[in-house]
Amino acid sequence: MPHPSAINEDKIVAHAQQGNPDAIATMMNHFFNKKGIQVAVTRKPDALLILVEAAQVPSQEETLPPMQRALKRLGLDHIHEIQVYARQQKALTVAWKNRIDLGKPLTVVDSATQSLQLISWLNQGRKKTVDVATEPLGDAEESIRFLRFYLNEKDTALIALEDIQSIFQVVPQQILRVPNLAEPVLGIYYHRGALVWLVDIGQQLDF
Numbered sequence: 001m002p003h004p005s006a007i008n009e010d011k012i013v014a015h016a017q018q019g020n021p022d023a024i025a026t027m028m029n030h031f032f033n034k035k036g037i038q039v040a041v042t043r044k045p046d047a048l049l050i051l052v053e054a055a056q057v058p059s060q061e062e063t064l065p066p067m068q069r070a071l072k073r074l075g076l077d078h079i080h081e082i083q084v085y086a087r088q089q090k091a092l093t094v095a096w097k098n099r100i101d102l103g104k105p106l107t108v109v110d111s112a113t114q115s116l117q118l119i120s121w122l123n124q125g126r127k128k129t130v131d132v133a134t135e136p137l138g139d140a141e142e143s144i145r146f147l148r149f150y151l152n153e154k155d156t157a158l159i160a161l162e163d164i165q166s167i168f169q170v171v172p173q174q175i176l177r178v179p180n181l182a183e184p185v186l187g188i189y190y191h192r193g194a195l196v197w198l199v200d201i202g203q204q205l206d207f
Contacts, residue, residue, distance in 0.1 A: 017074050019043060024074070031066060038089075042176035042190070047081035049176055049190040057088045057095040060108045068100050076102065085188075085195060090180040094195060151202040170198065 015023035021041040028039040028050075037054045050067070052058045064084060071082065082100040100106070146158040168191060175187040175198060184203035189196045 013074075017076070019048070019076060019079055021048065024048070024071075027070065028067065031070070032063075035062070037063065040176055040178070042174055044174055044190060046079060047083070047190065048076075048079055049188075049195075050082065050084045051176055051178065051188070052084065052086045053089050055089055058086050060086070060096060060098055060106075064098060064100065064106050064108075068102065068106060071100065072102050083190060083195075097195065151205065155202075157201070 012023045012026055016027050021043040025039055025041040028041070032039050032052070035054075035058075037052055037058050040051045042049045048071075052063055063086065067084065071079075079102075082102070083097060084100060085094045085097045087094050098106075098108070145161045147161055147164060148156050148158055150156050170189055175189055177187045178185070184200045186198040186200055189198050
């Protein structure tokens with residue numbers, strides 16, 4: 001009779017082969033935790049988003065090759081895109097990002113241009129909201145259009161349409177939770193090839 005732990009491992013592998021992000025993360029952490037690296041995985045319909053973090057930023061050389069080999073063994077043919085992001089634990093900056101193509105050799109990407117800042121926006125969140133409410137709207141002939149949104153069930157806020165880059169719907173299950181960040185930070189979301197930080201503005205502004 002198979003040992004219970006062996007049965008459990010078989011189930012994890014089976015789920016990972018189907019693209020289950022929790023199962024893939026469990027398998028990755030079994031290997032990378034020994035190196036002091038933590039791995040989190042989220043899933044979009046045909047893409048995987050992987051975040052690796054450690055006390056010091058994990059290097060691409062130590063992270064990507066074993067990750068690519070493990071993903072190849074799972075036979076994830078239905079996954080067309082795999083993006084890997086790395087950061088130092090508790091940092092609000094992603095140090096580097098790279099793409100894994102299961103059918104091609106890996107290429108190390110220069111991390112100098114990969115830094116994605118969040119802290120400056122968070123620090124200015126309250127001030128920006130106050131400025132929008134108090135600055136003059138200009139001459140009577142000028143027209144400025146705003147988007148109204150809810151901070152909670154009864155309080156609303158306005159943001160100028162010219163300051164909005166895009167509007168899209170986020171499925172909560174596709175948000176990658178990142179530990180050791182401020183409470184208003186919901187996590188990160190992969191949208192059209194870009195890593196987007198999601199922030200609860202109501203919490204950030206103490207509503």
